Amino acid sequence: MERMRQRAAGGISPAATLAEKVEWLIGNMWPPGAAPPRNNVETAAAIAAATGEDISSTTVWKLRTGRQDNPQLKTLTALATFFGVPIGYFGFPVEAAPIDDDLTFQALRREVDGGSVRGEVLRALIDLSPDARRLVDEMILAAARADRARLAGAG
Template sequence: MDEHSPARDPGAGPAPTRTLADKLNALILEYWSGQKPPGNAVIAQRIRAETGLSISTGYLWMLRTGVRDNPTGSHLQALAKFFGRSPAYFIEADAPEPDDQLAAALRSRDVVRIALRSDGLSDHSKKAILSMIEHARMIEKLDADPPD
């Protein structure tokens, strides 16, 4: 084990997500799916750059290894914003995992940006945007049958 990441058997499959450290490490593996995640310094820098919220390399290491398991509200906010989760996800012992399709969609920064930018719009505007998305999916032949 180095100072950048906790020890983990790469062939062991996903670990049960019970502790904050387990959840955080699972999200990091999911975020960098198909590639080796970078070290804590790079992850902390990305969190700061993409959320505008501060988290240090050392504090991220402590959270990932379980040395610290009760992050401050601002740290929870930074993690939640970066990984597209509710802050409650990190503190609830049995917080439900989002379904795989939603988790895959949330890995796309553009999908997250579309969702965040639609917040606050009227129902009429949201329906118009959804209609445009459905039309684009039809043009690109992404769905066999349109959703209900």
Template sequence: MPETGAQSLAERIEALFRTVRRPDRTPYSNEDVARACRDASGETFSATYLWQLRTGRRDNPTKRHLESLAAFFQVPVTYFFDDAESARISEEIALLSVMRDAGVRDVALRAVTLSPDGLGIVRDLIESIARREAERQPPAER
């Protein structure tokens, strides 16, 4: 679930690392991303520098570094600056991440053939189940 409110640059980069994965669902390492950014931009971009950006120890990257990160994670560079755009993109990334799960993908593919009324019933069922599961969670986890 995407976070609400303004996020720091480090939080936005970290969110990309948490949700954008390799095809086999394993996370990218700092070195993987730094290497791809070096190759794309021709700029110096080390795994240590990326770690510093992810942890907030550095927070003023060059425009080319942000463009390289945006290209690697396939998001517009505005993701790093615009709160509304960042929130919208975070929601899309989270949805895509969930859709990669085989069970969710299977349900979505089957739903394509349903009528609008049938889709409404499925949506209502999912919302009802989600509410019930949320009510079962201990208060500290809600």
């Protein structure tokens, strides 16, 4: 459910903070074979086990809360490896928009594979006329804005 809320809010912006990017990865790109983390200790343990890089729960906490915005390259490399994203996702000089779009599509594909988004709906978009696609775009964006407003009011 949390993944759907974050996705409803849209993909991550290239201008997002490191903390926002780390949160987005944890919520949207957690590896399918790894048990979802319940806390920073489990997050750090999963990353360390998968990458061999010793990362502490304190480091994860600092990254998630924005208290550390300039981590060591080895920490960013471990995160990139674990989540299967290019190191450029974290702000190294590469073209950020295509990376973010690609990650959004990867996260959406997981939702299709997981059954919460029906693949036939996405395939039907291909057959729509450009005008009909624009209408669907507007409806989706309006629904996302309404959902964000609802979630902000509930929090």
